[in-house]
Amino acid sequence: MTEPQPWTEPPAETAWDAVPPGYGQPQPPPAAPGYGPDFPAFGQAVEAFGQPLPAAPPEPPPGPGVQPPFVAPPTQRDKGRMWAGIGIGAAALVLCGVGSVAGCVGLGFWLDSEQKSESQDAVQRYLGPLVRGEYGKAYLEQCSELRELETAEQYTARVSARAKLTGYSIISSEQAPDSGPTALVQLVRVQLQYDSGPQSGQFRVIHDQADKRYEVCGGDN
Template identity: 35%
Template structure:
């Protein structure tokens, strides 16, 4: 008869385990603080991203409005000063195909005789800007300028009247 070996037998009561057991707390306070901090960080991160997107959209809209107003103002100012070549630099490629500088100057002769103008609010859906041209010798005239954005430069350009 052979005797069994003791190598595979677990130790008895009071024996020390071969590893240290993880500590436990009586309450789960630390766990809830960690989960709450994570939730607040996630909320701030997502909320900050949404606020960033809204801010970018508002800034983009204002930039287009400002550029459109500046383009129309520079266009009309150049025509009133008798410098149609400067105004021609602000027109879109489509108008340049149809008119050279001299034809363009003849086309916009009514603007060169005005004594002033008032630029209205830009319609961002249609990219149109209403303008009131003032004349010393007659009634004011309302004109709506059609604008377009040059795809290669991103500039807003005048593309005629609507």
């Protein structure tokens, strides 16, 4: 009969009793192996594998502002009406060429009326200073051709030696026989009142190419 062995305390735990860490708790599933870089979010640039993103091109500089068109200064009344008359005359030729008889006749009457009005204004600009005794100013209202024939002093001496003009009235105006497309000539009939008595007169008015307006160029001056 064997002798009883003394009692020994068993170990606290054995390999069979060991519990792995986190036992009984939910664990996240292992991540799947990646294939290439992550996809960017919507609206972001895609980066090439192993290369940096290219820099965005700079914005173009703002273009210069639009400059307002140059506004031409207003021309004189006579010059503006002259070019308007020329334009209307050209339109009349076009209308006549295409056979618009009514338009051609109407524009012809309008152009003739404008010439008469401008011619009468030229006579008034000439006779007004004579009535007031402003002979130097009346001299300048003549056409360039007459001003080349005598000086202002010669004109003043000649006009002041005759009877004094005290008034006038314009009777009528008509186109001169020698008037043409390049030489607009009007004959303006007037009634002149001198200190010696009344007198009928007539003035020749042309469109002076040098002065670009209608001016007295002959007659009782």
